[in-house]
Amino acid sequence: MRYSAMFGKTQKDAPSDATLSSHKLLHKGGFIRESTAGRYYMLPLGIRVQQKIINVIREEMDKSGAQELITPVLHPLELWQETNRTNTTGFELSVITDRRGAKFALGGTAEEMMVDLVRKFQISYKDLPFNIYQFSTKFRDELRARGGLLRVREFIMKDAYSFSTDEDQFKAEYKNMWETYLRIYRRLGLEPLVVEADNGYIGGEYCHEFQVESEIGEGKFFISEDGQYVAHEDVAKFIVEDKNINEDLKEMQEVEAIRGNTMEDGVKLHGLPDWQQMKDVMFTDSEGKLYLAVIRGDLDVNKTKLEHVLNKVGQLDSATEEQIREIGSEPGFISPVGLEGKVFIVTDKSVRTVHNFYGGSNKKHRDILNINIDRDFKADLEADIALAQNGFESIDSHGKLIEKRGIEVGNIFQLGYHYTTLMNNSTYTDVDGEQKKYYMGCYGIGVGRTLATIVEKYHDDKGIIWPEEIAPYTVHLIGLNLEDEAIKSKAEAIYQVLQKMGVEVLFDDRTDTMAGEKFADSDLIGIPYRVVVSKRTGEGVELKLRNQKESKNISLEELVETLK
């Protein structure tokens, strides 16, 4: 490709609102251009990188035994109604209506479509297991797009769906995908951590995220000191040590408490440790039913865990002050004592590590001292609903938990019978002639996000440093002094030779551009091999690798040998 003919040139300035390196560099380098929030044009340079990433994923997926196909972008809305996901998805479904009035969802994920496709066939147990996947544009009406390509509203995703007879057969495929993903990311120059995570609206019981460690990442997770336990904040487990559990139970006592509504206010007023305070957080579901989460004062409630133990995934919100007052309590002074029967009380296991809690009384400016579970109130449910924090002790003696941030570049989900239970006729014929439900899994990789993550990891202050496997071109050939016919024809000749060899070359053939500008562009674009032809290079050329400082002069033969 001749630079002079390429659509989409480099640019000195990045948009003023771009904050991330990947966003700035991809914009300046001429890889992407903004359309509206969270939607991007992918320019010729960007497409080449994207295509190479896709090819790596495709090769490894095919090697794993998965089979590529494609589903329509418009999903009949009835399918989403069948699984009751028109309301429960985390992202807003975009729905359009055709001229006959038929409604379609713009696909954000394709479980329903794949199950619907599979049930159109007469599948026997002999056909199982299989794994089908696609690359397609996904639509997610994110509340807030951000960070260049990292969180967008339209993006290409590789999504795979496995169908198995049972959990055992599925687990083999889950492991297969796990290993396939690690191979894919290794080829892309990424080393993600595999993090236990929450299934969210996708459904199913367990899943893993592939997180590339990064300060700009949105996902928070924990890794144990020995590296054996890696879990997302939503699901991370930890040991809650006993506090004053040997102290005798004292008599409950209501006292005046002129204080503010925060935990600190309580600590200050009573002069007692924060862990002895009872923290009470009120939640409501979509029907207005109230749930009181009770936890030790030094811990926080993990809403995801709470939703799971209540079987209300994605359905809980903080209760409003009005709702709290309606049941006879008071914001900032909530207590489980006296609320039994009025709300559903869930206590964290940490409530059993402390005696003689202090906390609110459901009355403004009145607190209760020496609250004890069982004696003074009863929980409707006891569970682990606590949020992990940096430095907490991990379970199973893996050491302390270390907090990390990461970019989630992919995930693998166990779906089990979730979709095949909700969708009619999604069955295969087993050996005994019975119709049985499929055991499913799904596996996603965000292509654009992966691309941006690679840039986040591979760049310097001058530009991108693409790993060779996915660089838009292998060689950036720079011609200087091109007004000199001899030099010009030599550069042209090298361009032809490399192309004939099958080497992908971007040839900076501009005659009206300063040398410095060409070098700056080449650093910005980040192609691995920079080859300069000029009056200085004589019979040979100058070769410099983008990831190295030194350049060297070599002969044409050596160049050909290097790039073979």
Place this chain on the structure above:
RNA sequence: CGGAGUGUAGUUCAAUUGGCUAGAAUACACGCUUUGGGAGCGUGGGGUUGUGGGUUCGAGCCCCGCCACUCCGACCA
């Protein structure tokens, strides 16, 4: 959805208290010059100041509505 903020040339930004034909840099086009780290000179094109209304002799600037975008949070991969 809550809080904060911003919309002026393709881009980055100016424009005094509300006052003359809305400027500069960069990018783009042409000419000259120049070719090892974003060079120089000259000329030129490029704006319904997001949008609709209002106040005013006069609005880029003040007021109101709407739209878009950004940041923080909530939400979510």
